[in-house]
Amino acid sequence: MRSDFGMTRMAAGHAEQVLAIYRAGIDEGNATFETAVPTWEAFDAARPAEHRFVAFDRDERVLGWVAASRVSDRCAYAGVVEHSVYVHPDARGRGVARALLEALIDSTQAAGIWTIQSGIFPENTASLALHRRAGFRVVGTRERIGRHHGVWRDVVLVERRSPIVS
Numbered sequence: 446m447r448s449d450f451g452m453t454r455m456a457a458g459h460a461e462q463v464l465a466i467y468r469a470g471i472d473e474g475n476a477t478f479e480t481a482v483p484t485w486e487a488f489d490a491a492r493p494a495e496h497r498f499v500a501f502d503r504d505e506r507v508l509g510w511v512a513a514s515r516v517s518d519r520c521a522y523a524g525v526v527e528h529s530v531y532v533h534p535d536a537r538g539r540g541v542a543r544a545l546l547e548a549l550i551d552s553t554q555a556a557g558i559w560t561i562q563s564g565i566f567p568e569n570t571a572s573l574a575l576h577r578r579a580g581f582r583v584v585g586t587r588e589r590i591g592r593h594h595g596v597w598r599d600v601v602l603v604e605r606r607s608p609i610v611s
Contacts, residue, residue: 450508450541452548455497460485462507463499470531475569477529478591478598488512495556496526498548500541508536511545513553513561524559524610530572537571546579550605559610564590564600573601581605 455463464485470476483491496513509532516525528549532541553561565572567586577583581603589597 449539450500450502450536450544452498452500452544454494455499455510455512456494457485457489459499459507459510460488463510464488466507466510466531466533469534473534474594475566476531476572478593480594496528496549496552498545498552500532500536500545502536508533508539509541509545511542511549513549516562524557525562526553526558526560527562527564529563530575542572542575543579546575550579550607554607554610557610559607560604562602562604564602567599567601573603576603576605579605 464482467488468482471479471482492512492514497510498512499510500508502508509530511528511530513526513528516522516527530542530545530549532545549561561581562584563576563581564587565576567573573583582605584602584604587600587602590600591598
């Protein structure tokens with residue numbers, strides 16, 4: 446356990462809290478194009494267990510989560526994943542997201558994954574700063590790539606290339 450939170454692999458027992466944090470991110474409007482929380486079964490099926498983590502407090506309350514999914518079934522992209530990281534609004538500013546990203550980086554590198562990528566709304570400046578501090582770089586902006594509640598939104602593409610996986 447870190448000074449005020451621990452970390453473990455995400456499991457079905459975390460489902461209710463993980464999905465509630467996802468709902469909070471959806472409701473805030475700058476985390477995802479999604480407008481509805483998936484079922485746990487759909488969430489679980491889309492994200493390999495070895496690249497999913499939760500941070501929790503002393504009372505076992507989930508503070509945040511990170512999960513990765515494959516970007517393609519094509520063998521050329523076997524070492525590329527897309528990720529999401531979400532932190533409960535009450536747990537922000539405590540290093541939870543950074544610790545979750547570090548756990549993801551460690552697990553993906555150990556599995557031979559060479560690139561972690563994500564798309565972030567430009568208005569989500571805290572997430573962009575977090576990713577920059579964790580070694581991600583901006584590779585471009587997809588302008589007006591999708592509509593969110595009737596409004597065209599841009600997405601900033603970020604990636605982290607592993608310095609140890611070749």
